[in-house]
């Protein structure tokens with residue numbers, strides 16, 4: 001079955017060979033979808049025929065958002081903690097343990113329903129690829145079940161047993177690292193693609209983070225790192241040294257950190273929802289882009305530091321507060337996320353790519369930042385199937 005989406009006012013391909021600039025922009029365009037894939041992209045006037053036809057009525061079409069950083073397997077919420085922060089209390093990540101307790105107490109069905117709710121909520125807002133971490137179980141059984149549940153919803157699953165030291169190991173952090181790199185890894189590796197660690201004061205230091213990431217890599221898991229979120233530290237340098245796909249947060253960076261990212265394939269994934277919801281200073285995207293680093297934008301959706309599934313919201317904040325142009329932010333939320341997940345089949349609308357498409361109720365992708373907070377989703381196709 002083939003589908004012609006025609007009369008596209010403005011098409012973001014993220015493929016410079018198909019249009020102008022880094023976004024590969026094309027006006028008066030059309031896209032042909034065959035099965036799960038993009039078959040053709042070009043001017044509407046020269047589009048081939050297809051079984052079905054969809055009139056985009058001059059609106060903007062772009063690749064579905066790639067949210068490369070989310071923590072969706074959890075129970076409960078932390079409204080009280082958010083309220084306290086908005087009255088001046090600082091974010092410490094200590095609330096992670098509140099969510100750990102609620103998550104351990106939840107049934108498999110409750111956790112699965114929560115993941116489905118957030119993936120669906122994200123899809124309605126144009127997110128067609130979402131990464132999902134464990135990290136609110138912190139026992140062998142609870143981490144493995146989190147990943148089993150996540151894997152039913154996305155192939156981009158990340159083992160984050162090293163989120164914080166489990167409460168049972170408060171007096172024995174080394175023992176917890178042994179568990180994370182031993183029995184817990186054995187139970188989780190079959191369900192995960194990635195391994196992640198929260199490298200931060202109060203969580204795991206550089207040596208512990210290295211142990212977690214190298215143990216994961218030995219089991220075939222690819223590294224990514226929660227790095228330099230709350231303070232300066234070794235996370236970014238470690239991520240680059242180990243060839244991690246992504247260093248996430250990147251809020252406190254030295255010039256050496258920026259240079260290391262710029263000289264590497266490690267994507268700097270920025271998560272403005274976290275700074276928004278913790279009332280912290282935003283990361284400096286401009287500094288990273290000017291240095292030549294690849295930047296991704298993601299939601300970090302979790303009940304503590306960033307309870308949003310909206311990539312459009314993150315993109316608007318990045319434009320307003322982090323020095324990004326709307327074009328750069330749209331690129332970071334699509335192609336950037338794909339790079340952070342080492343995916344070449346999503347985040348782009350070139351022939352052969354996955355037919356993940358977001359049609360906006362707007363004439364241009366710029367409206368995502370220009371019209372903040374406005375639901376602009378007109379339609380979404382995932383793997384060629386109309387989903388919204």
Ligand code: NIG
Pocket residue numbers: 093095096099198226229274300302303304305306
């Ligand atoms: O990415 N920084 C560590 N983990 C999450 C926050 C988790 C929480 O507060 O529950 C983050 O922001």
Ligand code: FE
Pocket residue numbers: 069071226300302
């Ligand atoms: Fe996170």
